[in-house]
Amino acid sequence: MARRPGRPRDTELQERVLVAVNELIDEAATITVSAVVERSGVSRAAIYRRWETLDKLTAAALDVGRMVVRPPEGLPVREALKYGFPTPGKGRVGAFPEDRLRQRLLLALADIDLQREYWRGHVSQRRVPLLELLERGREQGEIRADADLEAALDLLSGVFYYQIVVRGESLANPETLERCNAAMxxxxxGISVAAADR
Known part of the structure; x- marks a missing residue:
């Protein structure tokens, strides 16, 4: 079959491999290079040319559907933060199935190397716009000068993970999102200058 114009072969192979890995993840199957080769039809050599390790490949597949969110310019920081997290009436950020999120958590908790690879290569990069937003808030005097912004972002993100991991809730549930918004x-x-001055 002729290749469609305008789509480099490398991109096609990459997509086939990532689809294959996510199918294995969704089936809760063991992810091995052999299984990916069989499922995708892409050679082992071609896979390793693109991803040096199985952890890098799995982390890339886990991040399919996730997005870097850049809040609109000009909003107060507290309002802009809502664009980086699910909120009542807005739904989840990105097009990432919750079942895959749960499976991702299982895989990462079972494999510390995968967990660290996913953090380094993907999660930490998605945090950058929100850290920049918080830094801007500090520069503009909305956020306390002594606030630990990394810790604040960990807390904000943790609110949502807690609902899934500990409470067994769905982020599609409006009551769950209302609780998260209250926690935010x-x-x-705790970090706002206005709140500290009251």
Missing amino acids: DIIWS
Whole structure:
């Protein structure tokens, strides 16, 4: 079959491999290079040319559907933060199935090397715009000068993970998102200059 114009072969192979890995993830199957080769039809050599390790490949597949969110310019920081997290009435950020999120958590918790690779290569990169937003808030005097912004972002993200990991809730549930939004307000009150001045 002729290749479609405008789509480099490398891109086609990459997509086939990532689809194959995500199919294995969704089936809760063991992810091995042999299984990916069989499922995708892409050679072992071609896979290793693109991803040096199985952890790098799995991390890349886990991140399919995730997105780097850049809040609109000109909003107060607290309002802009809502664009980086699911909120009531807005739904989840990105097009990432919750079942895959749960499976991702299982895989990462079972494999510390995969967990660290996913953090280094993907999660830490998605945090950059939100850290920049918080830094801007500090520069503009909305956020306390002594606030630990990395810790604040960990707290904000942790609110949502706790619902899934500990409470067994769905982020599609409006009540769950209302609870998360209330927790975000509490965290904001801890780093906000206005709240500290009250």
